[in-house]
Amino acid sequence: MPGIPKENQYNRNDLPQKILKSNTWILFFILLFSIFIPGQSAPDFSISTDKAFQKLYQNPDECISYSQSLLISDKNPEHKIILRKIISQAYALQGNYVQAVNISNQKEEGGQKEKASHFIQLFGDYNLADQYQNLGLYDQSKKIIARILADRELLKSSHLKERMTLAKLFQLQAINAGVTRNYEVALQYLDKSDQYLHFDGHNEEKRILGQENIIFRATFLMKLNKLEESKKLLDTVIQDIENHGDNAFLSAFAHESMSRYFFIKEEYATAVKYLDQGFSKIEKLPYHDIKVIFYELYSKNYLALNNDEKYHYYNNLYTDQKTKIDSSKKEGIQSIVKLVETYHRKNIEFQRQRKLSQLRLTVTLILFLILATAVYFVYESGKNKDLKKQLGxxxxxxxxxxxxxxxxxxxxxxxxxxxxxxxxxxxxxxxxxxxxxxxxxxxxxxxxxxxxxxxxxxxxxxxxxxxxxxxxxxxxxxxxxxxxxxxxxxxxxxxxxxxxxxxxxxxxxxxxxxxxxxxxxxxxxxxxxxxxxxxxxxxxxxxxxx
CATH class of the missing domain: 1.10.10.60 (Homeodomain-like)
Structure with a gap:
């Protein structure tokens, strides 16, 4: 044998049978492992997906490029659905809702049909609820999440990925409650979201979701006229974000929320200062969806400051960008119909195992709601955002x-x-x-x-x-x-x-x-x-x- 001194070489027939059997089993298990566990190992994937999630809040273009490279090499179906969701979120932050929907609806090459795991089913529900919310279909999103959260066994899950998904679902439901001015209920949902983020270990996704919850909590407290409590939370989270590096989107989100506090206090110059600080984080990045909010807040503050020149400048930016975003949302509504069809086709076996009658009712209801909402968005246009004040x-x-x-x-x-x-x-x-x-x-x-x-x-x-x-x-x-x-x-x-x-x-x-x-x-x-x-x-x- 090459590499072994000649005096130490011996015939294969001289090997004890026990050693031969041992080596054969080792080779067999290595081969079996390589066949049934393709792609990255679980720890490697956790590190990679955590990095992808972090890039989502740093630069959506880089997040898309990085996540797509992982998606190409990974064969694990659970990994793929997570990566596609991160890419979809990146497109949504860019204001490209058609791509956000389509990446979630992407089919596997070769048309492989695999039985959906419990996590894949849960994550698919979460993805659909999130897509509805991105497109402004809050009622549909709320109903899907309410159905998921009615599963008491699921709420007791100790599965790490399922608990993280539940934390996201409670956060989405908090936003849905906030849209309908149920701010007290929204705060309760945030409490539950935070509870599901309390697990051993640390990663960027957990930290970022926790910071988002703080910003949302401050926003709801502001709506309840608890201004100083809201400001204290925002001061803390802004400092925390700055201590953890370059999360551009989160920093912009927090500063935009702080500007609202000063607008309510009628300190318009200070409100503009916080808008400047937040906008500087994303000015050169393609976060077009949140930029619309900044343009609108700029125009409102400059109008209050009687600065007509800057008011018209930012109002024009707001109008142009809002038109593009609204157009993208209308196209996204059309695309999500296909997403729902695919979603139900992939999970019909799972649903049949639970309650066939409920499946039929859910499919009929969702399709009806989507068609009704499509009619709404044909007629819907103009400004309809962030002008809701005075609870009750x-x-x-x-x-x-x-x-x-x-x-x-x-x-x-x-x-x-x-x-x-x-x-x-x-x-x-x-x-x-x-x-x-x-x-x-x-x-x-x-x-x-x-x-x-x-x-x-x-x-x-x-x-x-x-x-x-x-x-x-x-x-x-x-x-x-x-x-x-x-x-x-x-x-x-x-x-x-x-x-x-x-x-x-x-x-x-x-x-x-x-x-x-x-x-x-x-x-x-x-x-x-x-x-x-x-x-x-x-x-x-x-x-x-x-």
Whole structure:
């Protein structure tokens, strides 16, 4: 044998049988390991995916390139779904929602069909809920997550990857609750998310998710008017982010949240300072989605500072970038239909093992919701983001209206019985429609300039005939008058409670409220309040001085 001194060489036949058998088994197990455990080992993959997740918050382009190189060489199906999700998140941060959806829907080459593991099923559900949220389909996202979190056995899981996914799901549900102004509930979901992040060991993904939870928590506290508690959290997390290096996105996110605190405090110059610090982190990076938020906040602060030049500059940037993002979201809606079809095709066997009847109901419901939402996004355009303030405004307004109109409403209910019977709307159905209208009013969707009864039907899942009848009966007005009154009540409340709006031009207030022109806004404002916008503003200023 080469490399062995001649005097030490011996015949294979001279080897003891025990050694031959031992070597044969060793070779067999090595071969078996190489066949059934291809690609990176678990520890190597954990390190690699943690690095990929960290790059997600440093530079999305680098994250995509790095993660795709891992995806090519790794054959493990669980690894692949995690890597695709990281790439999808990177595209979403760029504002490229079509690619974000498509990478999640990518099929395996060769059409291999493998039985989905419990983790793959869970992660697929999480991915779909996250995609819905990215596209603004919060109700669909919330329903998927609620179904997952109803599994008590899953919530007891000690599986590390499953616990990390549960932490992300609770974070998503917190955001969904925040969108509908349920800030106390949102904080409870963040508490649960933090609980699932408490496990032995340390990695970047765990740290980053924890920092995100702190920023979201500060935002919800701010909405609850707990300003100093919110600021204390933001000061801490900003320092923590800076101590851990170059997480550009997280730093921008934290500074953007801090600027909102100073905007509420009417310290607009300081708010701009924090915007500058945050924007400098991402200015040369393709985080287009969060840049839209920065442009809008810049324009609002400079408007309050009476700097028309910078207001118009940033408002134009906001409008241009928002148009591109909205267009991408509309295309993403079309792509996600295919994602849902693939999602259900891959997991049908898993679902059948649980409850076949539930599967059929879920498939039907999801497809219906997607089609209804697609109709909504055909009509949806314009500004509809981050202009939601004053928790409980509409609830208080409704209480005041009910206090005045309660007797009249009771009379109407008696007088309208025959009409309701003829239209065949049951009392239960009518109450359900009124509840859905109440929830819809809290979303401020009526500020959309293209709002119509068809769009409202798509958003609430109520047909136009029932909507029209209930609005005419219970709101005592037709659809257009109903929408216009909601808009005027909204802007009137902002003028009365937020001093910054007293400095805005009437044309800006008209645009913000969803009116197509200054004149239309003025006419409707006067018909609702009994005075012109300028007179109303002067009355508020006069009352504040006195």
């Amino acid at each position: 405004f509409f609830e208080n307004l409704k209480e005041r209206e009910n206090a005045i109109q309660a007797p009249k409403t009771e009379i109407q209910k008696v007088n309208k019985n025959q009409e309701k019977d003829s239209s065949k709307i049951s009392k239960e159905k009518e109450d359900e429609i009124l509840q859905k209208l109440k929830e819809w009013e809290e979303t401020d969707s009526y500020l959309n300039r293209n709002m119509s009864i068809s769009v409202l039907s798509a958003q609430t899942g109520i047909n136009t005939k029932y909507l029209s009848e209930v609005i005419n009966t219970h709101k005592e007005k037709n659809f257009n008058a109903y929408i216009n009154e909601l808009r005027i009540n909204h802007v009137a409340h902002l003028l009365k409670t937020d001093p910054a709006y007293l400095n805005y031009k009437v044309s800006y207030l008209a645009e913000h409220s969803g009116f197509s022109s200054h004149g239309a806004f003025t006419n409707v404002f006067k018909s609702v309040t009994g005075m012109s916008p300028n007179t109303y503003i002067q009355e508020i200023i006069k009352n504040k001085r006195s």
